[in-house]
Amino acid sequence: GQQLNQSPQSMFIQEGEDVSMNCTSSSIFNTWLWYKQDPGEGPVLLIALYKAGELTSNGRLTAQFGITRKDSFLNISASIPSDVGIYFCAGPPLYNFGNEKLTFGTGTRLTIIP
Amino acid sequence: KAGVTQTPRYLIKTRGQQVTLSCSPISGHRSVSWYQQTPGQGLQFLFEYFSETQRNKGNFPGRFSGRQFSNSRSEMNVSTLELGDSALYLCASSQGQTGVETQYFGPGTRLLVL
Numbered sequence: 001g002q003q004l005n006q007s008p009q010s011m012f013i014q015e016g017e018d019v020s021m022n023c024t025s026s027s028i029f030n031t032w033l034w035y036k037q038d039p040g041e042g043p044v045l046l047i048a049l050y051k052a053g054e055l056t057s058n059g060r061l062t063a064q065f066g067i068t069r070k071d072s073f074l075n076i077s078a079s080i081p082s083d084v085g086i087y088f089c090a091g092p093p094l095y096n097f098g099n100e101k102l103t104f105g106t107g108t109r110l111t112i113i114p
Numbered sequence: 115k116a117g118v119t120q121t122p123r124y125l126i127k128t129r130g131q132q133v134t135l136s137c138s139p140i141s142g143h144r145s146v147s148w149y150q151q152t153p154g155q156g157l158q159f160l161f162e163y164f165s166e167t168q169r170n171k172g173n174f175p176g177r178f179s180g181r182q183f184s185n186s187r188s189e190m191n192v193s194t195l196e197l198g199d200s201a202l203y204l205c206a207s208s209q210g211q212t213g214v215e216t217q218y219f220g221p222g223t224r225l226l227v228l
Contacts, residue, residue, distance in 0.1 A: 033216060035219075040221070040222075040224075041221050041222070042118070042204045042206075042219030042220050042221050042222050043157075043204070043219045044219070045216050045217075045218065048216050088157065090157075102147070102149075102159060102206075102217060103159070104149075104156055104157035104158075105156075106156055107156065
């Protein structure tokens with residue numbers, strides 16, 4: 001089935017560093033969603049992107065909808081301890097009808113080194 | 115508004131048993147989707163219910179079933195449990211309008227099958 005590949009799989013950074021991660025697909029997406037999941041909890045929506053080329057910010061987070069519609073990027077500036085968690089990209093591929101199904105990426109695990 | 119709630123949060127069952135999980139969506143949301151999350155397969159879509167009807171279904175065996183009540187609360191049932199069914203089961207709610215919507219996740223039910 002449809003697969004979204006995220007890279008890197010894991011990141012080990014120091015507090016205060018900036019973070020970049022991306023998500024790529026073999027198929028076109030018409031919406032990209034970025035979620036963060038804390039241990040033992042469900043994913044929480046961070047940013048939603050609806051148009052190719054769109055750049056959207058949410059505090060220290062910035063995400064971009066790739067021009068080809070097959071990728072998306074998430075940046076976190078000046079990381080803090082509460083940024084630790086797993087980041088997922090997700091979206092319904094173009095051939096899906098409506099919002100019935102979200103395909104999730106493989107996740108990027110962010111760890112902050114003291 | 116209260117968020118998505120799931121009960122129970124943790125469950126231990128043995129092979130061959132059946133289990134029922136419950137999800138209460140955000141007030142006013144009419145769509146409930148269920149996902150299975152495992153370390154090996156990541157987040158995978160199970161099915162979506164809207165107005166008490168299954169609107170879409172992922173690629174899971176018939177042992178996985180669900181239903182939705184008139185108040186939009188949803189239950190998911192897994193019969194004849196297998197060891198591989200051990201996972202975090204997440205439900206997500208949305209308004210259920212046509213087109214792409216963002217989904218809001220509950221904290222999940224962690225199921226362990228022994």
